[in-house]
Amino acid sequence: xxxxxxxxxxxxxxxxxxxxxxxxxxxxxxxxxxxxxxxxxxxxxxxxxxxxxxxxxxxxxxxxxxxxxxxxxxxxxxxxxxxxxxxxxxxxxxxxxxxxxxxxxxxxxxxxxx
Amino acid sequence: xxxxxxxxxxxxxxxxxxxxxxxxxxxxxxxxxxxxxxxxxxxxxxxxxxxxxxxxxxxxxxxxxxxxxxxxxxxxxxxxxxxxxxxxxxxxxxxxxxxxxxxxxxxxx
Numbered sequence: 266x267x268x269x270x271x272x273x274x275x276x277x278x279x280x281x282x283x284x285x286x287x288x289x290x291x292x293x294x295x296x297x298x299x300x301x302x303x304x305x306x307x308x309x310x311x312x313x314x315x316x317x318x319x320x321x322x323x324x325x326x327x328x329x330x331x332x333x334x335x336x337x338x339x340x341x342x343x344x345x346x347x348x349x350x351x352x353x354x355x356x357x358x359x360x361x362x363x364x365x366x367x368x369x370x371x372x373x374x375x376x377x378x379x
Numbered sequence: 380x381x382x383x384x385x386x387x388x389x390x391x392x393x394x395x396x397x398x399x400x401x402x403x404x405x406x407x408x409x410x411x412x413x414x415x416x417x418x419x420x421x422x423x424x425x426x427x428x429x430x431x432x433x434x435x436x437x438x439x440x441x442x443x444x445x446x447x448x449x450x451x452x453x454x455x456x457x458x459x460x461x462x463x464x465x466x467x468x469x470x471x472x473x474x475x476x477x478x479x480x481x482x483x484x485x486x487x488x
Contacts, residue, residue, distance in 0.1 A: 307480045323475075357422070364472050365430055368476070370422030370423045371422050372421050
């Protein structure tokens with residue numbers, strides 16, 4: 266059982282839809298991450314939240330909008346996505362945002378854009 | 380530009396033998412290096428790490444070696460077991476970790 270829970274597991278949406286990906290952890294971790302992973306490629310960092318504040322945005326297009334309502338929850342709001350945005354979206358958390366802290370990953374949301 | 384590279388997409392070894400997975404990085408300022416293991420339909424799970432002040436870290440059957448001058452790290456698994464069959468990712472960085480593309484390890488009984 267993963268300690269980081271992502272919902273939904275699968276999502277199919279059209280390019281004009283608005284949807285949200287959700288991520289939850291109850292380990293008391295203060296850093297949370299969104300990654301995008303395409304097939305046979307490494308996970309690519311999108312956003313880092315540190316103590317509920319956005320600390321890193323890796324030049325992600327504005328059609329992806331992260332939100333951290335509290336220390337346990339992380340959302341990724343999606344709007345007007347493109348077919349190339351189809352990928353596996355992974356959420357992770359770590360005790361602190363320092364690199365030597367292992368990240369705990371969810372099982373991901375597989376997103377398909379029609 | 381990929382700052383972390385795993386040049387072998389796959390590796391097959393016999394049960395009981397040693398598995399050696401390799402990883403190269405480009406940024407000499409990286410301080411932390413981690414290995415993750417991923418089973419199908421699951422997220423990566425942390426395996427072992429090493430910081431730049433060390434050149435070896437061992438945890439049971441898993442040992443990570445760091446060669447800073449070559450900007451190279453490797454993960455040794457010995458003895459390899461069929462349950463080790465998975466995709467292994469290396470990650471390197473400081474506060475924002477960069478991942479390699481992964482190596483699929485198959486351990487044959």
